[in-house]
Amino acid sequence: MTIQFKALPTEDVRALQRGAPDAYGRTPERQISDGDGVPCRHCLRNVAAGDAYLVLAYRPFPELQPYAETGPIFLHAEECERTAGGEMIPEMLESSDYIVRGYGKDDRIVYGSGGVIPTQAIAARAGALFERDDIAYVHVRSARNNCYQCRIERA
Template identity: 60%
Template sequence: MSSLRFIALDSDLVQAWRAGAADANGQAPERQVSDGGGNPCRHCLNDIAEGAPMLVLAHRPFPAPQPYAELGPIFVHAEDCPRYRETAPVPAIFTRREAILMRGYGADDRIVYGTGKVIPTEEIGSRAAFLFQRPEIAYLHLRSASNNCYQCRIERG
């Protein structure tokens, strides 16, 4: 597992959204209050506590629009939170869930077909190691098993 890096959203990007910068749809992030029902922050990779302010916005976790560059809703804390350390183990946010979608992407930021699979969260490390044996896979995404929302990126360590 130490050979995996869990990549949270960049702090400068999150700070820009907190200051009102436009999201991937060109809109200002919406400010809401978390109901505590599983609103994962993509910056600290922790759930946003009930009653805490959060931002809801559209995010495209790819460098440029193209047919495989999915865009979807995400949450981030509206207030400062520490960015998840890339060298940490599997973030607890995922171990508290039953299942997660893992999908591989090539260096061209396109899906590597046959890699997408909903897995039990305890298999994140082993499945990632298995997929990274394939040289055409540049990185992985973890996504919501139920809604396909982007959670974080995994890279080789």
Template identity: 60%
Template sequence: MTLRYIAMPDDEARRIWQGGRDAYGKLPERHISDGDGVPCRHCLRNVEAGQAYLILAYRPFSSAQPYAETGPIFLHADKCLAPDEDSVPPILASSREFLLRGYGADERIVYGTGGVVAQEALEQRAEELLARPDVVFVHVRSARYNCYQCRVERR
């Protein structure tokens, strides 16, 4: 199975860069990276030390519903390029483990799919989840803080 790693959509990132508000209707906070643990959800690369970044509330779902979690993410303060969807993003090499969770076509958690996996087992577990007929996409989240990293789908 070929996987696609999907970042924050270009139109969402552009809206924020142009002064848009986050999922809670607030303006993003602007900070300067120390280079440690600041993964941008648009380019799926870490924000380098000295670069400006934004912190904002993000809901990676098409509508508000009970399973549509909203949480903090980082975004380069200045425009960055979306990643190649066919490659494992650099931010997924920056931690030893991640939380993976499968979702159905209704964007609700498919029970029994959530679990923490070692970084080296991430692709294999995503493939296993996406092989299920009831799983349409997988969220990769921080194992420590539950922060959204990216979405994984079948190609």
């Protein structure tokens, strides 16, 4: 099974970088990176020390429903290039493990699909989940804080 790691869409990111409201209707907060653990969900790289970044509430689902988790994410404050994606683990995934969880076509969690997976095994786990007909896409989330990292789709 071929997979593809997907970053946030550029048009959504550009709007946020220009001050559009986040998922809670608030203006994204601007911070300066210390270079440690500030993963941009658009280029899928860490924000370098001294560079500005945005902190905002993000809901990676098309509409409100009970399973539409909303949480904090980071983005470069200035324009960055969206990653082309692909099946390689994104540079920003530096932790030892992450939550990998499947969602159905209805954008709801598929029970029994989630688990804390070692980083090197994320692609294999996603591939195994995509062998199931009830999995439409997969999220990678922080194993410590449940923050959304990126989405994985069938290629």
